[in-house]
Each structure stands twice: as C-alpha cells, then as structure tokens.
Amino acid sequence: TTVNVGIIKGGQVLNAVPEKTNVNIECRSQSHEKCVRQSNLIKEVFLVAAKAIGAQAEVKMELSMKASHISEDAEAVRIAERAVSSVGLKPNVRIICGGTDASNYNEKGIETVVMGMGVKAEHTKEENIAVADMEKAVDIIQHLFKELSEKQE
DSSP states (O other): OEEEEEEEEEOSSTTSOOSOEEEEEEEEOSSHHHHHHHHHHHHHHHHHHHHHTTOOOOOOOOOOOOOOOOOTTSHHHHHHHHHHHTTTOOOOOOOOOOOOHHHHHHHTTOOOOOOOOOOBSTTSTTOBOOHHHHHHHHHHHHHHHHHHHHHHO
8 A cells, every 4th residue: 555645735935834735645555445444544644633733624535546456367468468478578467556547447347457668767757768668569559459459350
C-alpha cells in the first residue's frame, strides 16, 4: 500500500498560519480493502488532529479506481507475452501498484494488462526511455495489432 501527499496548498504569507489549507493525498494498494482502511485512517487522523486544536477538517474521499487482478493464465497475459517474445525479450509478468486504466477495464470484466516500455526513473524529472526501447515497443504494438486482428477474422 502506497500513500502519496502530492499537493499541499494554503496561505497567503510566509509568516502566518493559513486560514485554510487543501491537501491532496492518493492511496494505492494491491488490495482494495487495505486501501479503504488506509484512507479511512488518514481521514480519522485529520479529523482528530483538527478537533484537538479547535479547528475544522473537511475530508472528501473519492474512489478513482479499485485494485484489480487477473490470472497469469488469462488470454490477455498470454497475448502480451507472445508480443514481448516476438521482439526477443523475455516477458516478466508481475503485479504493479500503479494507477492505470487497466484497473477500470478489469473491474468491468475486460481483461487488460499493463505493458512497460523500458522507461527509467518513472514519475521524476529524469524520466526517460532509450530510443531502442521505444522502437521495440512499436514492434510489440504491431505484433499485438496483427495477432488481435487475425483473431477477428
């Protein structure tokens, strides 16, 4: 389970306590239940801390996606493995804790996998990808299109 305090906004001047502050927090987990528990704990901490000093806290919680899991034997996984193998790479099936549209599709019963492209230093200002890795990603996508279009015939 991962918690990230991504945005803190408040105040007008440097030498005063702000009248109002907004804090945006994201919680992700491979378990929906753990994520809900952690989110509720964070909410409770804000409410109790505010009350202890005579302040008020308004906590809004929003579910943007649920943790999802599909079997390593799922057809979507097998298709992805074949596509990765087609460019001479060894597929590496693993669980990620990232927030992607795949979670929303899986929640609706559409088996979906996330495929990495060799990106380094993700979510930092140093994020990058080698041209050769990007070219392999294009080849993988072409393989996916070819295999999936042949299945439709």
